[in-house]
Amino acid sequence: MSSIELYPNKLKGKIVAPRSKSVMQRALACAMLHHGPTEIIYPGKSEDDLAALEIIKALGAQVTEDVRKYIITGAPTLLNQTETISIHAGESGLSMRMFTPIVALRNGITQLMGKGSLLKRPMVFFNEVLPQLGVHMESNNGFLPLEVKGSLIPKNIEIDGSLSSQFLTGLLLAYSAAEASNVTIYVKDLQSKPYIDLTLEVMQAFNMHMPIVDNYQKFYFPKSSLERTVESRIKFQVEGDWSGASFLLVAGALYGDIIVEGMNTHSKQADRAIMKALQLASVSFQEYANEISVQSSSLQAFEMDATECPDLFPPLVALAAHAKGVSRFTGVHRLKHKESDRGLTLQQEFQKMGIRIEINGDEMLVYGGNPFIEKGVVFSSHHDHRIAMAVAVAALPLEQPIFIQDASAVGKSYPHFFEDLQQLGVSIKQVILS
Numbered sequence: 245m246s247s248i249e250l251y252p253n254k255l256k257g258k259i260v261a262p263r264s265k266s267v268m269q270r271a272l273a274c275a276m277l278h279h280g281p282t283e284i285i286y287p288g289k290s291e292d293d294l295a296a297l298e299i300i301k302a303l304g305a306q307v308t309e310d311v312r313k314y315i316i317t318g319a320p321t322l323l324n325q326t327e328t329i330s331i332h333a334g335e336s337g338l339s340m341r342m343f344t345p346i347v348a349l350r351n352g353i354t355q356l357m358g359k360g361s362l363l364k365r366p367m368v369f370f371n372e373v374l375p376q377l378g379v380h381m382e383s384n385n386g387f388l389p390l391e392v393k394g395s396l397i398p399k400n401i402e403i404d405g406s407l408s409s410q411f412l413t414g415l416l417l418a419y420s421a422a423e424a425s426n427v428t429i430y431v432k433d434l435q436s437k438p439y440i441d442l443t444l445e446v447m448q449a450f451n452m453h454m455p456i457v458d459n460y461q462k463f464y465f466p467k468s469s470l471e472r473t474v475e476s477r478i479k480f481q482v483e484g485d486w487s488g489a490s491f492l493l494v495a496g497a498l499y500g501d502i503i504v505e506g507m508n509t510h511s512k513q514a515d516r517a518i519m520k521a522l523q524l525a526s527v528s529f530q531e532y533a534n535e536i537s538v539q540s541s542s543l544q545a546f547e548m549d550a551t552e553c554p555d556l557f558p559p560l561v562a563l564a565a566h567a568k569g570v571s572r573f574t575g576v577h578r579l580k581h582k583e584s585d586r587g588l589t590l591q592q593e594f595q596k597m598g599i600r601i602e603i604n605g606d607e608m609l610v611y612g613g614n615p616f617i618e619k620g621v622v623f624s625s626h627h628d629h630r631i632a633m634a635v636a637v638a639a640l641p642l643e644q645p646i647f648i649q650d651a652s653a654v655g656k657s658y659p660h661f662f663e664d665l666q667q668l669g670v671s672i673k674q675v676i677l678s
Contacts, residue, residue, distance in 0.1 A: 264485035305317065
């Protein structure tokens with residue numbers, strides 16, 4: 245599926261949310277580092293998940309795949325590897341930033357590559373930090389490809405957490421795997437703290453050597469007291485993805501009566517904040533232990549700080565486009581280094597619906613309430629999965645069908661997004677656009 249034509253229709257029914265790629269990729273990294281077998285139940289199958297899966301295979305993990313589970317035997321000899329290998333993260337920023345410190349544990353050279361938008365995302369953090377930990381590091385002027393040669397030695401270090409929490413996630417996993425003792429990672433201006441909570445939660449589930457956390461500013465690793473045994477077996481279930489589910493929930497709020505299943509309502513995922521947004525926008529919904537029911541509603545403009553959950557900007561804009569009044573969001577500085585410059589691409593695409601979006605510094609204003617489209621209008625995903633989904637959801641209540649170029653971009657996080665919309669009643673067909 246490259247380009248599609250989507251015919252608006254009222255949604256009705258029940259759908260299972262996709263699996264969380266944030267949880268899945270962290271679980272794969274922990275499974276690779278685990279001294280024993282891991283059973284991952286309901287694994288994610290997004291492009292980012294599959295990229296992480298190929299990385300752990302390249303690093304020596306043994307994987308048996310099933311529809312509903314993976315059996316993974318870790319690579320406890322990782323630290324002793326001396327051969328030169330290459331790994332490819334696809335377009336996954338998390339996989340690249342998470343696995344780079346991990347492969348820096350190896351004695352051998354590791355070449356790290358990516359493609360598409362990942363080639364434009366800065367990695368200068370590693371140039372600044374890894375040499376302080378005894379790692380030889382080369383990059384393309386702070387961008388991919390990277391080459392690292394360890395082995396990484398955990399030390400007291402201070403890092404800047406303002407660009408992405410994903411860099412810290414990688415360091416936490418590497419320090420834990422190296423059984424860091426009496427050392428501290430000091431962090432300034434950490435962004436997306438819920439994602440670090442998620443990292444620590446997954447690490448705990450795998451019985452990893454854990455840091456003591458002081459106000460997200462100090463991560464102190466005491467002397468490890470863990471006893472490693474190959475008999476230790478981990479069973480880990482991947483929870484539903486709040487990032488992907490947010491688009492389904494907004495779709496229901498705009499033009500439906502649907503139930504989204506498979507959600508952990510106590511999740512550490514940052515994008516669970518979509519529930520706060522629905523409440524602020526006066527959406528009618530009911531939240532249960534493992535599912536959420538949402539109905540189309542008369543929406544009101546709302547305000548929200550999305551600094552800690554920047555991936556919510558696209559569904560928030562889709563929701564605000566149909567809300568009466570001017571909605572205000574902060575945290576725009578987190579949008580530049582995504583699959584696209586999302587502040588600009590949201591402006592460009594929603595203007596095609598007659599929706600004005602203003603960006604003033606770190607603030608975004610969405611003038612909503614009366615979106616419309618003209619016949620034959622063509623939207624672009626900008627090869628950004630979340631832009632494609634935001635446009636599709638926002639167009640559901642409109643009278644005219646829409647065209648979305650490069651709709652297959654959704655495969656990065658939610659490969660079955662359009663199939664799920666079809667299951668809920670939307671008519672979609674593939675087209676060739678000139």
